[in-house]
Amino acid sequence: MDSIKTEDAVGMVLGHDITEIVPGEFKGIAFKKGHIIREIDIERLLRIGKEHVYVFELSEGEFHEDQAAIRLGNLFAGSGVCFSEPGEGKINIKSKCKGLLKINRELLDEVNDIGDICLATIHENRYVTEDTLLGGCRIIPLTIEKDKIYAIEDMVKDKKPMFEIKSFLILKVGLIITGSEVYKGRIEDKFGPVIENKVKFFGSEIFYKEIVPDELEIIRDKILEAKAKGAELIIVTGGMSVDPDDKTPGAIKATGADIVTYGTPILPGAMLLLAYLDGIPVFGLPGCVMFAHTTAFDLLLPRVLAGERIHRKDISRMGYGGQCLSCKVCTFPDCHFGKC
Numbered sequence: 001m002d003s004i005k006t007e008d009a010v011g012m013v014l015g016h017d018i019t020e021i022v023p024g025e026f027k028g029i030a031f032k033k034g035h036i037i038r039e040i041d042i043e044r045l046l047r048i049g050k051e052h053v054y055v056f057e058l059s060e061g062e063f064h065e066d067q068a069a070i071r072l073g074n075l076f077a078g079s080g081v082c083f084s085e086p087g088e089g090k091i092n093i094k095s096k097c098k099g100l101l102k103i104n105r106e107l108l109d110e111v112n113d114i115g116d117i118c119l120a121t122i123h124e125n126r127y128v129t130e131d132t133l134l135g136g137c138r139i140i141p142l143t144i145e146k147d148k149i150y151a152i153e154d155m156v157k158d159k160k161p162m163f164e165i166k167s168f169l170i171l172k173v174g175l176i177i178t179g180s181e182v183y184k185g186r187i188e189d190k191f192g193p194v195i196e197n198k199v200k201f202f203g204s205e206i207f208y209k210e211i212v213p214d215e216l217e218i219i220r221d222k223i224l225e226a227k228a229k230g231a232e233l234i235i236v237t238g239g240m241s242v243d244p245d246d247k248t249p250g251a252i253k254a255t256g257a258d259i260v261t262y263g264t265p266i267l268p269g270a271m272l273l274l275a276y277l278d279g280i281p282v283f284g285l286p287g288c289v290m291f292a293h294t295t296a297f298d299l300l301l302p303r304v305l306a307g308e309r310i311h312r313k314d315i316s317r318m319g320y321g322g323q324c325l326s327c328k329v330c331t332f333p334d335c336h337f338g339k340c
C-alpha cells in the first residue's frame, strides 16, 4: 500500500475505511476499504481532513473486487435472472420473474474449485417468484488476477447458464377424479379443489373435469377422451394403492402410456405414478396428495409445467431429501424437501 496525495488518488483503490464525524449529524464510515476513488470524492475526503490516503494501485493484470463481481454477474445470470450492485466485492443474484429455477451444478463446482471466488446458491428445480434470492457471489481478495476471471469466462462458454428461470407453460389440464364413493355422491369431492389450486398457482387451468367410478375401462376411456379434447397434461386422482378397487395405475397403463414410474422415493407421495401418453404427461395421484400439504406432486408439477421431460433417473435420485417432515408451519419450497 502506498500513501498518496488525495488529489492524485482518482481511480485508485482505498486501502482502509475512512470515518467522518459531523458533530450532531453523522458519525460513520464515509468511504469503505476497497472503494474506487472518484473525482467527486476528493472534496469530501479533503473536508474530512485526508490530505493523503493509502491506496492500492490496480496493476494491469488485476480487477478490483467489484469490477470482477460485475463481470461474473453478467456471466452467471441466464434468462430471468439479474444481480445487484456490488458491495465489498459481493453481488446478490435474484430472479426477475416467477418460474422454475435451474442451476448448472457442475459449473458451480468448477467455479468454486478455482479459489478466490465463492458462489453460493439455493437449490434448483424449485419454483421461485420475482425477486427471490438465488445466490451470492463474492470475490475474496480486494483485487483479483484478470486471468482468473478470463478462465471462468472461457469455462462458461458453450455451457448451460449458471442460473436460469424457466417460465411456466400455460397448459390445458384434464382432471379425472376416481372413486365410486365420490361418483355415487356418498362423499363430496375434496380432491378436485386441491388440484385446481395447485395447477392455478402456476398459471394453468383445468379445462376438462370428470368424476368416475373405480372401473378400469371407464377411467381409461376418460383419459383418452381428455387427450382427444386437447389436454396437454392429464391428472387422475385416487385409486392408486393395492386395494381391489384401486384401478388407476392399470387404467393409465391400458391407454398405452409409457410409465416412467409407479412409486417414488418421496414421502408423502410414494404411490404417485408418472407416465407419458404420446408425449403428454399423465399423473396418477394417491390419496395423500389431497390430504398432505406437500407431497411428491409438489416436487414434480413445477418441473412438468416448465416443460421438462421427467425420466426414471430424475425420480430415483429424489430419495435423498425425499422425506417431508410435515412441519407445523410449512415453509416449502424453502426447506430440505425435494432438494437432492
Ligand SMILES: Nc1nc2c(c(=O)[nH]1)N[C@H]1C(S)=C(S)[C@@H](COP(=O)(O)OP(=O)(O)OC[C@H]3O[C@@H](n4cnc5c(N)ncnc54)[C@H](O)[C@@H]3O)O[C@H]1N2
Binding pocket: 177, 178, 179, 181, 182, 187, 188, 189, 190, 191, 192, 237, 238, 239, 240, 241, 242, 243, 246, 269, 270, 271, 285, 286, 287, 288, 289, 290
Ligand atoms: N397395502 C397398502 N395399502 C396402502 C398403501 C400401500 O403401499 N400398501 N399405500 C398407502 C398410501 S401411501 C396411500 S397415499 C394410499 C393411496 O390411496 P389411494 O390413492 O388408493 O386412495 P383411495 O383408496 O382411492 O382413497 C383413500 C381415501 O381418500 C378418500 N378419497 C379419495 N378420493 C377422494 C376424493 N376425490 N374426494 C374425497 N375423498 C376422497 C377415499 O374415500 C379414502 O377414504 O393408500 C395407502 N394404502
Ligand code: MOO
Binding pocket: 266, 267, 268, 269, 270, 271, 272, 286, 287, 288, 289
Ligand atoms: O405414499 Mo402415500 O402415496 O404417501 O401417502
